[in-house]
Amino acid sequence: MSKKGLKIATIGGGSSYTPELVEGFIKRYDSLPISELWLLDIPEGEEKLTIVGNLAKRMVEEAGVPMTIHLTLDREKALQDADFVTTQFRVGLLDARAKDERIPLKYDVIGQETNGPGGLFKGLRTIPVILDIIKDMERLCPHAWLINFTNPAGMVTEAIYRHSNWRKVVGLCNVPVGIKMGVAKALDVEADRIHVDFAGLNHMVYGMDVYLDGKCVTEDVINKITSGDSSMTMKNIVDIGWEPGFLKALNMLPCPYHRYYYKTSDMLAEEKKNAAEEGTRAEVVQQLEKELFELYKDETLRTKPEQLEKRGGAYYSDAACNLIDSIYNDRGDIQPVNTLNKGAIGSIPDDSAVEVNCIITKDGPKPLAVGDLPVSVRGLVQQIKSFERIAAEAAVSGDYDQALLAMTINPLVSSDTTAKLILDEMLEAHKEYLPQFQ
Amino acid sequence: MSKKGLKIATIGGGSSYTPELVEGFIKRYDSLPISELWLLDIPEGEEKLTIVGNLAKRMVEEAGVPMTIHLTLDREKALQDADFVTTQFRVGLLDARAKDERIPLKYDVIGQETNGPGGLFKGLRTIPVILDIIKDMERLCPHAWLINFTNPAGMVTEAIYRHSNWRKVVGLCNVPVGIKMGVAKALDVEADRIHVDFAGLNHMVYGMDVYLDGKCVTEDVINKITSGDSSMTMKNIVDIGWEPGFLKALNMLPCPYHRYYYKTSDMLAEEKKNAAEEGTRAEVVQQLEKELFELYKDETLRTKPEQLEKRGGAYYSDAACNLIDSIYNDRGDIQPVNTLNKGAIGSIPDDSAVEVNCIITKDGPKPLAVGDLPVSVRGLVQQIKSFERIAAEAAVSGDYDQALLAMTINPLVSSDTTAKLILDEMLEAHKEYLPQFQ
Amino acid sequence: MSKKGLKIATIGGGSSYTPELVEGFIKRYDSLPISELWLLDIPEGEEKLTIVGNLAKRMVEEAGVPMTIHLTLDREKALQDADFVTTQFRVGLLDARAKDERIPLKYDVIGQETNGPGGLFKGLRTIPVILDIIKDMERLCPHAWLINFTNPAGMVTEAIYRHSNWRKVVGLCNVPVGIKMGVAKALDVEADRIHVDFAGLNHMVYGMDVYLDGKCVTEDVINKITSGDSSMTMKNIVDIGWEPGFLKALNMLPCPYHRYYYKTSDMLAEEKKNAAEEGTRAEVVQQLEKELFELYKDETLRTKPEQLEKRGGAYYSDAACNLIDSIYNDRGDIQPVNTLNKGAIGSIPDDSAVEVNCIITKDGPKPLAVGDLPVSVRGLVQQIKSFERIAAEAAVSGDYDQALLAMTINPLVSSDTTAKLILDEMLEAHKEYLPQFQ
Amino acid sequence: MSKKGLKIATIGGGSSYTPELVEGFIKRYDSLPISELWLLDIPEGEEKLTIVGNLAKRMVEEAGVPMTIHLTLDREKALQDADFVTTQFRVGLLDARAKDERIPLKYDVIGQETNGPGGLFKGLRTIPVILDIIKDMERLCPHAWLINFTNPAGMVTEAIYRHSNWRKVVGLCNVPVGIKMGVAKALDVEADRIHVDFAGLNHMVYGMDVYLDGKCVTEDVINKITSGDSSMTMKNIVDIGWEPGFLKALNMLPCPYHRYYYKTSDMLAEEKKNAAEEGTRAEVVQQLEKELFELYKDETLRTKPEQLEKRGGAYYSDAACNLIDSIYNDRGDIQPVNTLNKGAIGSIPDDSAVEVNCIITKDGPKPLAVGDLPVSVRGLVQQIKSFERIAAEAAVSGDYDQALLAMTINPLVSSDTTAKLILDEMLEAHKEYLPQFQ
Numbered sequence A, B, C, D: 001m002s003k004k005g006l007k008i009a010t011i012g013g014g015s016s017y018t019p020e021l022v023e024g025f026i027k028r029y030d031s032l033p034i035s036e037l038w039l040l041d042i043p044e045g046e047e048k049l050t051i052v053g054n055l056a057k058r059m060v061e062e063a064g065v066p067m068t069i070h071l072t073l074d075r076e077k078a079l080q081d082a083d084f085v086t087t088q089f090r091v092g093l094l095d096a097r098a099k100d101e102r103i104p105l106k107y108d109v110i111g112q113e114t115n116g117p118g119g120l121f122k123g124l125r126t127i128p129v130i131l132d133i134i135k136d137m138e139r140l141c142p143h144a145w146l147i148n149f150t151n152p153a154g155m156v157t158e159a160i161y162r163h164s165n166w167r168k169v170v171g172l173c174n175v176p177v178g179i180k181m182g183v184a185k186a187l188d189v190e191a192d193r194i195h196v197d198f199a200g201l202n203h204m205v206y207g208m209d210v211y212l213d214g215k216c217v218t219e220d221v222i223n224k225i226t227s228g229d230s231s232m233t234m235k236n237i238v239d240i241g242w243e244p245g246f247l248k249a250l251n252m253l254p255c256p257y258h259r260y261y262y263k264t265s266d267m268l269a270e271e272k273k274n275a276a277e278e279g280t281r282a283e284v285v286q287q288l289e290k291e292l293f294e295l296y297k298d299e300t301l302r303t304k305p306e307q308l309e310k311r312g313g314a315y316y317s318d319a320a321c322n323l324i325d326s327i328y329n330d331r332g333d334i335q336p337v338n339t340l341n342k343g344a345i346g347s348i349p350d351d352s353a354v355e356v357n358c359i360i361t362k363d364g365p366k367p368l369a370v371g372d373l374p375v376s377v378r379g380l381v382q383q384i385k386s387f388e389r390i391a392a393e394a395a396v397s398g399d400y401d402q403a404l405l406a407m408t409i410n411p412l413v414s415s416d417t418t419a420k421l422i423l424d425e426m427l428e429a430h431k432e433y434l435p436q437f438q
């Protein structure tokens, strides 16, 4: 890595999340000496990039760290000799997400950013772009690590393993850290006393065992949850409780997204109600973002505004900055990330992406072996992995039948007939971002 | 095996299917010299046993084969020194099946004999009885083969492997032979020119490749099906076509029961309509059976009546008799049966039950290795296997939470909350047959 | 396949074994209507090709079957539109084999045609030639089946799977049929009453269970062997008995070549004695062949001469002709061959070659699943597979260090230092046939 | 764990190594507050126990830590409520080891403490004793961790997993730390800048990759070794260099014991020479120990004497104390230990023992997944695992044929005939310690 300090390139730099990231980098400057942060965006995002970029510059100035912020629309310049490339872009912006959420609902199917038909289409739009970025990275910064936040992070990481030769990639999500924080809150202890054995797939990860000061307390935590404690939730997912008996027999912590699978009908009803009353999540977020960018414009604002927390990306910055810091400094600490399985989870092929606790080293994440998943969840996890792989193939090939197969085998889609109706409507709605299907 | 001819014990001998079986044995008498056929039933079934048993006696007499038919309510006598034990009993009779079909529908969930909540409860009622029979077999006929027709045949076979030491068991189903016959009809050729590579689980089996005179014609057959040919169906499952693109990308033949998973919402709508208009399948069958037993009473009837075919068990007799014949005669022919996996299907544990093409020998079935299943179906198959294993555990333990877990992870059940409602209602409805849950 | 009768191309057609093959084809003409048999050889083998080819013509004439024998040095012509290609060539002829046998002995290491350093060098010489033939087949007869007799058949088949895209290949060996015949002889019954469950690798295959009329008699057979019966041997391997206790605990039938691994020091002593007294096996065979070709020249000879049996290739013809017949006629019978594992043997990768019982169909061999090998042999089998894979890589790459690695990890080679000495001497001795190492 | 400080029980407390252990505990007293150290031995060892125990008491007194040393021959008292149990006993003492080393040499077979016939017999003597200790632990200290130093540590750990229900066990060896230290010395850097990815089995472990400050330097280290650097060795194994080409193609660091397998003939020659000139290793050690105990008797000696280092157990104390410290303090650091595989190494069953890098937590070691081992070593590792499993079965069953099978499949034994000769002589020589074979 470069001698004079690190160069980071952030693709989708105009995101409202950027102040989170910048704050994280500023806080860690001593151990993670970033000299250049390149915020890259596309022409349609130039206005937002300018607003958030200028805030970033003011934050750095205020903090007094020697980090230069570069704003650019030129991918070549951003990637050239970068040490880390982080992605937080959204193909089609929140408008596309709103369609991902709205269209399936018409067919009584969950509409969600990363699950079901919405997740499929986010993947179809995103994967070709990521693979294109990687082609540039091979040329411009072959030693860089790609830290991928862009959702669906599991499917995207799988696609990179299956459809490119790039291996220096980590998929990242704030769900595991959210679970850990929730456990700490539920037990009313400091978070650093809690350890959770995470294993599964992105947005399909289980807390297999929970430890307090090294002692296994899984059963206690499950009792807490089933007796009504609701801290095990996340802001962007409605709060519906689990059946106590189900959770006791499962004997693991599900993640919030598991509700789409284990509480499908309840979530659907809730989603439909929300969409009617206050709009889908994307629509709510669009309003929030509008307000945020108004705030960001204020030239007297020189630190991350508190309002950003409502946006829902709690711990994203910490997850990303801690990961980059541990790779750069070869820390060898444990973090749950999306990486090559290598046998860590028995039911999943060695060469697939999994979300699992890893030791983070300069050589990247090294997964902790968990053996086979408990029988009760092996099927669902395998099914999502099947879906991710077929979806990634469809994203690359642009094959209509493959996309229909992916949609039909998704456990949230109720029939092949419905799958076809949704597929056709969504292909039309997103056609601008799906050139491979023309 | 016994020198003077074979002894067969048929548990649930009073079934309306028995004439099928008897006809099959008569036809094969030369190669399969059965000297004693013991039809066993429970006191509640004595009347039907007498009726069908007497018909069996007349059939044997008419055919002029030296086979003795014994009717008994005494399991000891029936099992003593048997060479083969076949099971076709139904705990709770068709009344219980009607509940399995009706109750889930109330909650907008598929109600079916072997799938979803109905399949779970049929398993909960049946597995303890089968394990009890096996205890008797260990004592009374330790060298016998158990040929299990009793549904859910996959879950029952899995339960035997997991919860007993008995290994001389084969689970049997007529679905694969039905698919083969359907293919032959679709291609308008003799069935013996067709070979299908079957692999999967019971009622979740795929025709991975189809051969005509040894030449692979999978694609042709899929084109036939997607272009409207409807012969790939079975009488007891409503006829709804597949989306052509889905099937082409799947590139295998699904079995009729796959429609519950790939066409859930359509099947549910159909089921609800049928239940309202003509009754559930069990209710229809109850009427059919009534008529059949009226027929059977006719003392001039000395052969299997044609009307039996409507009952839906096409090829059951052939499947069973061919299997017994091939074991007895060490034929080494290929038959699709439920047996220990032994690595034949990559995604499934070696010590689980699978439905797969086997060589049938005196030493039992030896599965043909198919490698891993295609990615697209690995998840669903794994999920059903997960369900079968948790369900079998609940059947043995009588643990409420395990049963709730099994119900919730079943892909046909829409949420843990719904699962609990259905579970509670069904536990109450079937409590007479579920002593382990008291 | 061609309408007017089959075309077979035999590479290495000038071999002394050819009359075996021709006799096999003549006997099966009714079911296997071969219209053209092309015997191909290289210029150095032209004289032998002419002698044996003319005998073949006389045999066909004598038998009165309408099969044309073509003798040629032109590979293009031989392969053009062939239905089956059989290989029985030997790169470097028996002179090379003699070196494979002699050189290792100098270093107190087993010198053998297919095992140890000899097997490695036979592979290094043969694999590039086979891969070259396959390139021609892809162009000239893309629908043909390659039936490979050329040793080391296991390593060659592995190399084809790893280093080409050709999948219509079967590796063939007469060892399993020899074991079966030996068992029949030991039990004094007709061979067709015996069935053996074979599994392992080529020349490393185990008879996992033995059946007489379908009944398992493994223990009886092992008792026969350990009590002094010596029929379980083959002519080209010296007859040394097994330790009874070892074989009883192993509880399987080893193959004759297993003696090199389980009786290394005894075999080495025997080999050294034989080499000193009567010459190595290659040298003995050279003399035998000289006599055979003298016989073949006799124009009055119009059938296979009895003396051929001494050559050691018992059952080769039967194995080959039965395989071709079963593929052509889609027989679905069981034969032990070298094919893709596909999960049949648990310890071996799905995409490696194994020697295992298969159903033989028009679509090729379909392996029977045996699950994992017994713990006691899992290591040795894995070790030979490791050796085969590294050796195949060295054969393709011509990399000296890879070859040294292959030699060193071979269980018959006693140290890396010795490995290097043998490697250097053999590379020099065979350099004419190892252009990839120049 | 106990509130008032930890209780440690050391079985074989009279060992000459005990001062190492005591020194390690004293150094770590602040983080590892041991209040009671129980040194347990058998009556035959009472004299040595008294000598070394008194030295331990003086060491503790000198250091001024409040740790009580208890000397006892009563296993009940030693184990009662222990927090950790460490084992360093030797069934049959060094006399037995001398036989393990001498007898095989007579038959031109490696005689070694933990490999070949010697390792087998050490296992046969040790495993029943360990399983007996575990029975006591289940009763007396069910929450204790068993830290097993007793060799053959891999086979013993495997035996515990296969033949008991005890899971709180870690097998420990100083070979990996020795390799790491050797690498540091070879690169002339501080050891804590070096990280090695260890994977394999006990005494069959590979350094799969080496890192300096997080950067992979495997190739550099291999170049150092092959260019003559000899620091990669251990005192108790003679120093013979590797063939450079072999090591380059292997592309991993072998451990010193690998020389028995990759340099068998050289090691045998060396062993025979040493045995003739200076005695076997056990005989040399016996002399060393005599001198050590003379030293220990000196009442003015109040610290670990320097001469102990010659004994060969470098890093044993550090390995043990660091492990106990990390378990007690839930440190989460990486240590290479023998533990349940759980999928960490692809070729080895999930429920077998492996030696692999683990995170050490209060809940025990959690292995890092390495995927499948490189093809070149998969066979040898599998073979040693096969040997360990069959040997452990023989140790438990006392079955002669199983023991012969274990001996024969060991790669260091040259034939089944030789195996039987060695087995018979060693069974007789050790019969006092092998009651299960009577």
Ligand SMILES: [Mn+2]
Residues within 6 Å of the ligand: A151, A153, A172, A173, A174, A175, A203
């Ligand atoms: Mn996420």
Ligand SMILES: [Mn+2]
Residues within 6 Å of the ligand: B151, B153, B172, B173, B174, B175, B203
């Ligand atoms: Mn069925």
Ligand SMILES: [Mn+2]
Residues within 6 Å of the ligand: C151, C153, C172, C173, C174, C175, C203
């Ligand atoms: Mn052979």
Ligand SMILES: [Mn+2]
Residues within 6 Å of the ligand: D151, D153, D172, D173, D174, D175, D203
């Ligand atoms: Mn050690």
